[in-house]
Amino acid sequence: MKTVWFQVAGMCLCFAWVFCSFPPVDVDVVIQASLQNPEQVLLRLAIVGVVPGLLIPAASSLISSRPTKLVLFAVGCLLRLLGCYLSLVAFRLEDPFPLLFVSDFLMGCGTTVSLIFWGVLLHGQDIESNEKIFIASFAAVGLLVFSIGMFFSLHVVVFLFVMPLVELACYAIVCARCTCEAEQGLRRFKRAGKDFFWLMARTCIAITIVSFVWEMFATGVGALAIPKLALFGTGLAVSALVIWLFTKYSSNVGFAAAARWVLPIMAVGLLLGSFDDIASLSLACLLLAAAHASLETILRMQIIGFSRKDDFDPMRIIGWGFAAIMMGAFLGPALYHAVVPALVQPGASLVICVLAALVVISAFLFSDVGEKPAQALSQPADVVMRSVKMAEAYALSNREREVLEYLLEGRSHPYIRDELFISKSTVDTHVRHIYSKTGVKSKQELIDLSKRLAI
Structure with missing residues (x-):
């Protein structure tokens, strides 16, 4: 079996674990709680992994060897398993919040470690391979999440304990067979500069917008045609198709091009979400899930691509870039819960129209500055x-x-x-x-x- 398939399987299990641990369409989980005190703000930061995402890359020079990465990856998987166990224990307590805080922090840290190290592995491969791996991974994620939501919803906990172990085995196999990733030791890297920080800022803003829109839909959605998690999984599979079409037919795979491709899909999903019938709501869920996953995945590919430029430290670029995505995933729901209760009897149609306009306009707010093709290098x-x-x-x-x-x-x-x-x-x-x-x-x-x- 080729190494690439172990990489696809490992990344599939990583993303599927996240979606099954924190169901994006389940408003009863703890991450949907209102933000009325600092502890809940910290809880969300812990869940999305922003804090570890910023701290882990800072020590990149100390964890650059493959054995060290493998050990840390194993620790990350164990943290996720421990977090799952503590979550089960917490819900049996009269006051589950303190233990849930600890469990979610552990799961956030463990997930962040996995995402960073999978990203660093992708850094060592060519662009074409990365695109194929991401497309195959999300097609597999969609199928797996659909199957769990449709047929194994009563056994989700079993999958949450099994998936990190299988993912660890896949990572170990890829590390053992991979020849593209060079040992970097204590090598001194060039600073990323303002271009990277501009990329992080735009990434955070874009994910904040789509997360805000998704939170609005997920919080108010009722019954759907099929189980919510299964329908969300279908949207993830559709996102693989969107990413394939984007990489094949877009003449520019930069930030603005991604926004022009994905955000109109989200606008259509918003409009469909304004109807009350099950069919429209189900299609809205599918489109919104596909748009969210597509944009986030395209941005991850862009961050990995940026890490190849010049002589940048891949772990820092990828870690901090992924942290910007995580921060946007936190800010979107946080803004929604902060803004919506402050509105006096907000009309549903008005809110949807405003958000739809925001999504459509945002596709044109991000200019192509910095994404124009540079003067081609002189050929030999x-x-x-x-x-x-x-x-x-x-x-x-x-x-x-x-x-x-x-x-x-x-x-x-x-x-x-x-x-x-x-x-x-x-x-x-x-x-x-x-x-x-x-x-x-x-x-x-x-x-x-x-x-x-x-x-």
């Missing part, structure tokens, strides 16, 4: 010379010759997409034309042919 002289000879010999177009230069360098299709600012589908079409005109069937054959022509 021999690559340019070989591409010119091949273009002349096989009547390639100017755009095909541009794509050819990257192919002769061994670049992947997503890399070419990002450099030339065209969709991956367009890149695939140009590559097919190049292969057809030159009579080759693979990138290596193309490179060999160019070298023969250069002699």
Whole structure:
């Protein structure tokens, strides 16, 4: 079995565990409590893992070796198991809050460790592999959460204790077989700079918006066509399709492009949520879940992609970037519970229209500044010379010759997409034309042919 499938399985179990531990459509769980005292604010911070997400990367130079990461990953899984156990004990007490605070803090810390270390593993792989892993993972997450919500809802606790152990086994296998992640030791890294902090700020704002909208829907939704967790799982599976379409057909996979793709889906979900019939509410739940998961996943991929730039410390970039996502997941519900009770008899239609306008407008508030394609780096002289000879010999177009230069360098299709600012589908079409005109069937054959022509 290939290592990538263990990675897909491990990430699937990690996200599925989060969704089953804190059901996003169950308003009776403790994280839906009102924010009337500092303890509850701290509780939410602990749940989403913001605090450990900020602190763990700060010690990246001390935990860079694989054995250390494996040990910490195991500790994170044990914290999640201990947190689950304490939660079960807490609900038997007359005052469960103190013990729930501890259990949720442990689960938040454990989940944060897992997410950071899975992200660092992805940092060591190419863009195309990462996109495929995320898409496959969320397709699997959707299927798993749907199955648990539909058929095993009475046995969720069993899954909560089993999934971290299987995830740990998957991580251990990936670490043992992975050759792409270099040991970094006490290496000195470059500071990320203002571009990264701007990315974190926009990420936090975007997740705050979608979390606010989701909290509004989840708090007021009643009966649905199928169990809520199963329907949410279906939305997660749909998000895998949205991510695939986005990475294939969007000419820009930056922040603004993601907002323009995902937020209109959320606006439609909001409008459907204004109706009272079960069918509309069920479809709204599916669309809102798909939009939320799609945007969050795309932002995670962008953070991992940013960590490859220059000479940045991947654990710090990924850890703090993921912490911005977690902070947005905290701020959205917090703002909802702070704002909505203050409104005097808010009309449901008015609130929905305002939020829909906010979602649609926000897609245009985030400009493409910093996402325009930079001036392409000069290609090596021999690559340019070989591409010119091949273009002349096989009547390639100017755009095909541009794509050819990257192919002769061994670049992947997503890399070419990002450099030339065209969709991956367009890149695939140009590559097919190049292969057809030159009579080759693979990138290596193309490179060999160019070298023969250069002699």
